[in-house]
Amino acid sequence: PQAPVAPAEPETSATRRASLAVMPFVEHAGTADFRGGLADGLTHDIITRLAKLRDFFVIARGSVFALAEKDISPEDAGRRLNVDYVATGSVRNLSGRIIVAVELVEVRTARIVWAETFEHRPDDIFVVLDDIGNSIVSSIAAEVTTVERNRAMLKAPNSLNAWEAYHRGLWHMYRFTRTENELAHQFFDMALKQDPTFARAYAGLSFTHWQNAFQRWGDRDQEAALAFETAGQSLLVDEHNPAAHWAMGRALWLRGERDGSLLELERAVDLSPNFALGHYALSFVHSQSGDPRSAIGSSDHSRHLSPFDPLLFGMMGARAMAHA
Incomplete structure (x- = not known):
């Protein structure tokens, strides 16, 4: 039996x-x-x-x-x-x-x-x-x-567990305004207070600092340093998580470390070939580094994997920059 x-x-x-x-x-x-x-x-x-x-x-x-x-x-x-x-x-x-x-x-x-x-x-x-x-x-x-x-959006904020707080953070993160970015930061921080081993919440926190630096919503050097620090924490708790390497790749690009950035982003998509954000980030970095063929290929692949992604405009933008 x-x-x-x-x-x-x-x-x-x-x-x-x-x-x-x-x-x-x-x-x-x-x-x-x-x-x-x-x-x-x-x-x-x-x-x-x-x-x-x-x-x-x-x-x-x-x-x-x-x-x-x-x-x-x-x-x-x-x-x-x-x-x-x-x-x-x-x-x-x-x-x-x-x-x-x-x-x-x-x-x-x-x-x-x-x-x-x-x-x-x-x-x-x-x-x-x-x-x-x-x-x-x-x-x-x-x-x-x-x-x-x-x-998670239907629940009272003070009733959220770590998983729900993380997803509430994602909702605000994808609004792409300074106010919503700060709210996303608060919810990712809430998730990490409940679970300090939550790699994706650290990656989300890194994203909010990256946005602050890139959009000049705060002191660029300070926010870039925080993006790097929180990406490192994400890697520390789960080095096999593609989002952790994605966050580190973006943070390294902010620091001007192009080669290190590409290595981390390649590691992200090697770990998970279906990780669309990794392919998009590769497209962005390639488009900024004078490699249009790789930028276009990564952009097309990211859109194939996630045709309705909240970052679709960025995927298209990276492709357009590659043609510029």
Whole structure:
């Protein structure tokens, strides 16, 4: 008999992150020459890429595959695994086209948060699945972040835990005004008071100091030093977090250390190829460093990964500067 699947241990209120399970995609063979195993491979790839973002608590492959054999609904699987979100999907070959359908469900409400269908001709099946996997990972990450951010906005500020305070900070950060930047700083600081090991909150704090320096909203040298210091704290608590290297890369650029900046940003996207902000930052630095080809390539890739990103205007701006 198969051992029961253990639910994920709930995290403490200070360190809790949104949790996610990607259930094995179902494979439908539409033609006799359909290659088996593609759905399992795509599922494994999506789980790995989401985990590399280090933004969510992602259930390991073994647990979801064991639970899938019980033939239960996504909502039931989510409850058994004690997660907030469940992603499901299917892969089929129909009339010479690979069709991948995906749904992301919020377990607590059984609400479909996001659903999409991807269609490609399988000229190179592995390239096709890699491209679809990129789109799925980026979409899931963006949708979960949006839901968590909106939920945090509805709560009283003094009731927020570290995760919620961080997402409240993101909401203000993406307003791009001096006042909103200061509010973002306050919420990131609130998150860190509850959880001093929250790498992304340090990266967010670094972003606010970077904005103050870049926009001349404060003393440039002092704010640049603080951007560097908080980026260093982010790296100290989690050197494998792409956001930590992203923050350090930006901070080094402010200090005029172009080569060091590029090394950190390359490390960010090496750790997580789906980290769109890393590719955007590379585009920005390349555009400022006389490397238009690299700037355009990184900008295009960042927009491909995150076509509705709050920093889309910056991605386009970096591309435009590369042409200047």
